Amino acid sequence: MTGTDDSDRPVDRFESARNTALQHRDGGTCLHCRHDRCGQHAWAIEELARHPGGRKLLRQLGHPISPDDSTEEGQPR
Numbered sequence: 001m002t003g004t005d006d007s008d009r010p011v012d013r014f015e016s017a018r019n020t021a022l023q024h025r026d027g028g029t030c031l032h033c034r035h036d037r038c039g040q041h042a043w044a045i046e047e048l049a050r051h052p053g054g055r056k057l058l059r060q061l062g063h064p065i066s067p068d069d070s071t072e073e074g075q076p077r
Contacts, residue, residue: 014051014054
């Protein structure tokens with residue numbers, strides 16, 4: 001795999017989401033940010049909310065976690 005290949009492994013998605021969330025803390029931005037909006041950051045929050053460790057990180061970063069966000073993937077709502 002090269003640096004430009006997209007990975008679909010859960011661990012790689014989690015790490016990418018973690019890095020994105022950390023990059024955006026305290027008002028940080030990335031190359032995906034446009035006019036105070038960032039689809040990459042929105043994806044990262046959604047991805048992290050699917051995992052217990054991700055939810056813990058989101059709480060540490062001050063992101064509110066709704067009850068729907070704590071539902072594990074594949075579990076009934």
